[in-house]
Amino acid sequence: MGETYRFNRHHFLTSLLIITAMLKSVHTITTNTEFVKSSCTFTTYPRLCFTSLSTQASLIQTSPKLMAHAALNITLASAKATSAMMVRLSSSRLNPREAAAMRDCVEELADTLDELRKSIGEMCRLSTSNYEVYMSDMQTWVSAALTDENTCTEGFDRDEMNGKTKVLVRGKILVVAHLTSNALALINHFASIHG
Numbered sequence: 568m569g570e571t572y573r574f575n576r577h578h579f580l581t582s583l584l585i586i587t588a589m590l591k592s593v594h595t596i597t598t599n600t601e602f603v604k605s606s607c608t609f610t611t612y613p614r615l616c617f618t619s620l621s622t623q624a625s626l627i628q629t630s631p632k633l634m635a636h637a638a639l640n641i642t643l644a645s646a647k648a649t650s651a652m653m654v655r656l657s658s659s660r661l662n663p664r665e666a667a668a669m670r671d672c673v674e675e676l677a678d679t680l681d682e683l684r685k686s687i688g689e690m691c692r693l694s695t696s697n698y699e700v701y702m703s704d705m706q707t708w709v710s711a712a713l714t715d716e717n718t719c720t721e722g723f724d725r726d727e728m729n730g731k732t733k734v735l736v737r738g739k740i741l742v743v744a745h746l747t748s749n750a751l752a753l754i755n756h757f758a759s760i761h762g
């Protein structure tokens with residue numbers, strides 16, 4: 568009788584501990600996800616922001632800096648993938664105008680990649696003293712990346728472009744441009760609260 572009681576009590580306390588730990592972890596996950604969601608309201612494309620960054624919520628926790636960093640990481644990954652796709656496409660059959668637009672675009676994307684990489688580098692250095700310089704470099708480079716992406720899209724907007732290639736390229740670049748715009752908004756938000 569006594570044994571059973573002790574066993575049950577032990578069992579009960581263990582279950583209680585497990586449930587508490589679970590609730591705590593659910594609470595943390597909710598808090599982190601809510602943080603991503605509320606930070607995304609500072610961006611122009613909040614839905615894209617949330618779908619692209621909610622998977623990183625446990626890494627971001629509730630840090631505006633990590634949020635901006637993760638946004639840059641995701642933008643870089645997307646720009647890389649798009650650039651690779653365009654390089655593949657440029658070896659397919661294109662008319663001369665399309666081939667020229669594609670070449671320009673690949674070049675502009677290479678600049679974008681460079682600017683995003685430099686920004687990520689500055690993000691890693693941010694904790695040191697020259698905070699304002701790094702922040703301003705980052706804002707400049709991410710804005711430049713956005714301009715490069717827009718230039719690329721404009722090259723594909725002309726009427727003489729083949730419908731399928733145009734739609735495909737335009738769609739991919741647009742996602743990169745929206746991710747870049749979101750990353751810039753998150754950097755600016757981080758800058759504004761850092762003082």
Ligand SMILES: *[C@@H]1O[C@H](CO)[C@@H](O)[C@H](O)[C@H]1NC(C)=O
Nearest residue numbers: 623626627633634636637640
């Ligand atoms: C960004 O990417 C770097 C390199 O892959 C990684 O080490 C870092 O943890 C990432 N940071 C965030 C906040 O996603």
